Amino acid sequence: MISLKQDRSKFPVRGDDGQLIIDRESGQFSELFLGPVHPGMTGNMSLEMLIQGDEIMKAKTHVGYLHRGFEKLMERRRFIQCFPICVRIAVPEPDFNEYLLAATIEELAGIEVPDAAQWMRTLLLEMSRLQSYLAWIGGQGSSFGLGLIGQWTIWARDLVLDRFEEITGGRIYHMHMPPGGVRSLLPDGFRGRMRETLDTIEQVMKDVDKALFQNSVYKTRSIGLGYIDPSMVDRWGITGPNARGAGVARDVRKDYPYLKYPELDFEVAVGKDSDAYTRADVRRRDLLTTVDLIRQILERIPDSGEFMAKVPNVLHWKIPRGETYKRAECTRGEYGYYTVTDGSGYPRRINVRGPSYTHAVTLLEKMIVNVNLADAAGLMSSLHTYPPEIER
Amino acid sequence: MQQILDALKQSVMIEDVRTQRDDLIFITVSETQAVSAITHLRDRANFTHLVILTAVDWLEDGLFQLTYLLNNPVEKTDIGVRVMIDREKARMESIHHLWPAAATYQRELREMFGISFPGSPRVNETFILDEGWDGPPPYRRDFDTLKYSEETYFPRPGRSTNDPAEYMKSMLYPEVDND
């Protein structure tokens, strides 16, 4: 019987005080720079590693390849002008940025969003999570060498982007949630087409289940990879499926309910052994939960009604002084916006807290020790880090 | 929430309390008592999760405001601890011994605002900016990013500013001469 756990207890050689003995002259250690052009990297990040033979001893993450200074740019623009720019912070799921910026502005200015607009916002957020999970499964398969999974799921993701284009007019960046509501409700015939897309996605997920999750190569490589202890979750700031894979059931949709989630019926997927395979399984179950949530929303969303609250002239809008923090659950974890206003027409400070901020820098450097070099890409992809939200 | 604040008031002087929502309160403490207040909140009041550590630049008052946002995952409440520090000699005690994840936030604040956290691991390495950056910390409000971009990077001619308020003013009141 083949054991699926790898025993690496006698490596590396440590001294009496438990520290690594790194002897650069002996020729056993070499430095490797896994740069951003490498196809195994998730996004534009680089790792500077010290390896011994086949194993990684130490690693340092380098970020900053995508820094545009968003928070400085947003201070120069009026509130409504910040929307086109804030979506570009987290490219796979741009709707969370729009929703959170609108929600913080509405809370500081005291605006109530009407009911139909809240249903519409929930639908858009769930569709955004769906297409992000599909892209992630493709990336996870490719990191382990199974490139075919990516071809299926990214094709399926294109169908969801077509549905987005019907509602909002754009494939990736939608700009559909200004402060006060949404720009429009559902077009005619949308429900039928969306249900067809969801059926296609469920078919694709059955194939992906057989090809990826029951694949013996994937199971051997990912079981035991990247273990997160449940006590690490609070100290290292881990949220989302990374924490849920370790058994800590935290989901912002259940803990701090926002929009229409209190009226929807769903369960949070939690895993037990917190390795890469469990996290992938948690995300797969989350994807199926999202499909189910979209079906529920489609039955209950109103076709007409007021979808935009009265807001003052957005070009001369001055919001009273205050600060607030709002969070939402995106596919990677807890996404948050901390907004400070000072009574003028420009925001004082908007700070975006992406979930990869804590996952990719300190947590990755801790977890990549003693990992096989070939599995480094798989580990990074199983934490679902995405560099633009680290350096904004 | 109120009993947490009362328990905290016995050891730390709280200067200002503002309730934003039912589950979000902002308190202001002084610089010397901040770390002990945060330690008290983490150990005795169960605010075990550090959500974010940011800074806001109040140029007019000559102060930086550091905000430590802590979260209690069991009671599902948040508390924001605001600390005002001086803008010229910007330094603050590091909290990386409480949360290892705080080291990343402190690296970014050191690079972007110039606030120094002595003792934090790897805090003086370049993190986000390019290693050849020799200008002032960019997120400070006295750094003009448009002027820097026009001087350093060769802008393509033909770009005009489109501030919507100015355009509306010129459309609605064309006879008013505004300088």
Add this chain to the structure above:
Amino acid sequence: MRSNDDFLSKKIVYGPEGDEIEVDPIRDYYCDAVPQVSKEYKRAYPGIIDRFKNWARSESIWILAYGSGCGAIEMRPLMTPKYDAYQYGIQWRPTPRQANLLMVSGYLSLKTLRIVIRAYEQMPSPKYVMGLGSCTINGGMYYDSYNTINRLDYYLPVDVYVAGCMPRPESLLDGLELLKKLIREGQGLGADIYAEKFEWYKANQKKILKSWNMPDYSW
């Protein structure tokens, strides 16, 4: 580790039999030759062989698979059966040594500009550059950012721009079609323009990348 000077300073290395060798990394690890223009540059009239070569080059464009900005999210659907760029002979390669088109997908921050310059210089001639999105044309919506460049053609010779934010996959295919037309007419001369105006490009690059710890030309 990367920006320390002791990586690039002179040192003494020991051979397998214990003999001492003095090594100067900038001179010995990297070649200091500058790029040369090819003999086919600015030929008056392309003959039959040149037209055949240009046709063959246009039908097999291999792209360096590097998504350096936002635009990467619309490059990935081109590899799937829905938009299918592979039917035009276009492939994505992981290393610059096997690629001949560099797609700069969006804005370039300073750190990425270092990477892109080295990747471009390591590609074999003839090579082309395509700028995706409005950020390569005039800075786009980050025109006032202190960390992104405003004009790509001051640092690399660009052949085709595809405007949009992001351009749809169909516009990308349209841009590739235009590039193929240019190559067939003999206008795909980016590598030779880079070699001819090398001083000017290098001066622009060195003006904004202040700490220059790379060789002048990565061969």
